[in-house]
Amino acid sequence: MDWFTSSDYWLTRLVFQRGLAALYLIAFVVAANQGRALIGERGLTPVPRFTAQMPFRRSPSLFHLHFSDRFFTGCAWLGAALAAAVVAGAADQVPLWAAMLMWLVLWLLYLSIVNVGQVWYGFGWESLLLETGFLAVFLGNARTAPPVLVLWLLRWLLFRVEFGAGLIKIRGDRCWRQLTCLYFHHETQPMPGPLSWFFHRLPRPLHRVEVAANHVAQLAVPFALFTPQPVASVAGGVIVVTQLWLVASGNFSWLNWVTILLALAAVDGRRAARALGLPEPPPLTGPPVWYEALVLAATVLVVVLSYWPARNLVSGSQLMNYSFNPLHLVNTYGAFGSVNRARFEVVIQGTDEPVPAPDAVWKEYEFRGKPGDVRRMPRQFAPYHLRLDWMMWFAGISPAYARSWFGPLVTKLLEGDRATLKLLRVCPFPDAPPTHIRARLFLYRFTTWSELRATGAWWHRTLIREFLPPVALDRPDRQPSRPGGPDGRGGDGVGR
Structure with a gap:
């Protein structure tokens, strides 16, 4: 033809x-x-x-x-x-x-x-x-x-x-x-x-x-x-x-x-x-x-x-990124139906002290792509996909997004699981896993030009609240707190 x-x-x-x-x-x-x-x-x-x-x-x-x-x-x-x-x-x-x-x-x-x-x-x-x-x-x-x-x-x-x-x-x-x-x-x-x-x-x-x-x-x-x-x-x-x-x-x-x-x-x-x-x-x-x-x-x-x-x-109730069949053929797409006005990041910390006192030293786990260290310039990874980093962004919006996997993640960190640690950029406990893990919710914002010149920091962060209280392997069942942020505003599930 x-x-x-x-x-x-x-x-x-x-x-x-x-x-x-x-x-x-x-x-x-x-x-x-x-x-x-x-x-x-x-x-x-x-x-x-x-x-x-x-x-x-x-x-x-x-x-x-x-x-x-x-x-x-x-x-x-x-x-x-x-x-x-x-x-x-x-x-x-x-x-x-x-x-x-x-x-x-x-x-x-x-x-x-x-x-x-x-x-x-x-x-x-x-x-x-x-x-x-x-x-x-x-x-x-x-x-x-x-x-x-x-x-x-x-x-x-x-x-x-x-x-x-x-x-x-x-x-x-x-x-x-x-x-x-x-x-x-x-x-x-x-x-x-x-x-x-x-x-x-x-x-x-x-x-x-x-x-x-x-x-x-x-x-x-x-x-x-x-x-x-x-x-x-x-x-x-x-x-x-x-x-x-x-x-x-x-x-x-x-x-x-x-x-x-x-x-x-x-x-x-x-x-x-x-x-x-x-x-x-x-x-x-x-x-x-x-x-x-x-x-x-x-x-x-x-x-x-x-x-x-x-x-x-x-349709007036348009679905975003939805597959109508299990073969993922002829789908519907879309992204950022809503835009967050503030950035909340979950920061995971560990300590090797037997009983974490108020003055205990907590060390932070660093992820490859998501913001953590305020002086680290954001990196380019796409088209490579850092799946855990992306889900951590959703966790910052609301713990509901992390219900199925955040607890197991904390357990793996307490165990020093090698496969899990390979997903991270920095593990602050190279010799032995920590005794306790906690997570805290921070508000992150980009610094201004003057702040960047003065401090070398790309981000400014403010502690909002506790996301997960300190847990040990004998108490791995404690759950992240709610809600996702002080203003109660959620995201749109971009790309999901």
Whole structure:
């Protein structure tokens, strides 16, 4: 079918597939490095306990059939190796059916991880990676021209990501309508990056311009994705620029990078290749009939499943980052429906004194990404995802977010569990675990220019209250106190 494929998008597909495989690689490495401590047999929320309560039909996963730490880690490294091979171009060197099988295995392996990942994998970018990865199965390889239907499905996905995020803002916190949300967001976002302090200190009129530009990029530009070229390419380029702005201003795992790849999928590859001075590709063959049938079937499936997210977009009670099926296909997306006005951080401390007296010396555990030491400049980790650090941000909003895992985390620290300590940047007890652990809630704010020059501190913090009273291994059952903050204000579950 001449209408079925378009060789104009050969460069588009090449960049999209290699980039997506790179993100798969990062996601699998994250799972391999953090899985044992978070969801392993002795993890904070063990998979065997979860699968014993959750039926397979509600969370289809390879790990319902068998789970061990070694098996899970092996699957994660297998996914990483396969993703690395695709990044290197292996999928373009094999027959079409083999390339599709490689992409399918990547999707199935990561689906298996997400569906047993519990709170640690409850973020919107997990579903976004899976939905994008599913469509990549049907995008073909260098042996055939890209199918037009799949290219349109990628645009439909990008539209839902951007337009859904725009709607949830306009319908949510009034500061988005008043153009004032960025007075707070760069400071209170889950994990600030090295430039977040500087973004926060931009003049307020510029913050208002940022919000207005965001509304245009998310509420108007997505409609141009469905227009003829070169307008669709321009729309994709605008989205890329706005996503790069977000990459520079914070750490949002691979959310922005998947969105960038989806936006690039709307760009006319032939025009881009000519602009870059790249040679024309060799003539691409027509697709086999079986491939056309699979693409048509996948298209029909996505169209049918699109009913629920499309209805959600026009609903007055819009859901954010929600999967309507256990395969995470055709989801709804959005982030920051509300913005916190203040930043509360849970700081975990330990002491090695047998009985902690009022003058006891308490030493702090330092996390890799979340704010702790006020003199430590925020780091850039995205697209790598620090799952425990992100959940600690939710704990600062309300202990309810930490009910299932904070107690086990404290127990692991009291035991000096090596897998758990590897998730941290600094353990203040390198020789023996502490006798007691406590947690305190602090109000953090970015310092001013004068404070930064005078003290070298990026943050100023104020003690609010006790979050968890001192506990020892013989009293591990004590719970964090409530509520989440003095003003009772919660967050919106960004990315969740």
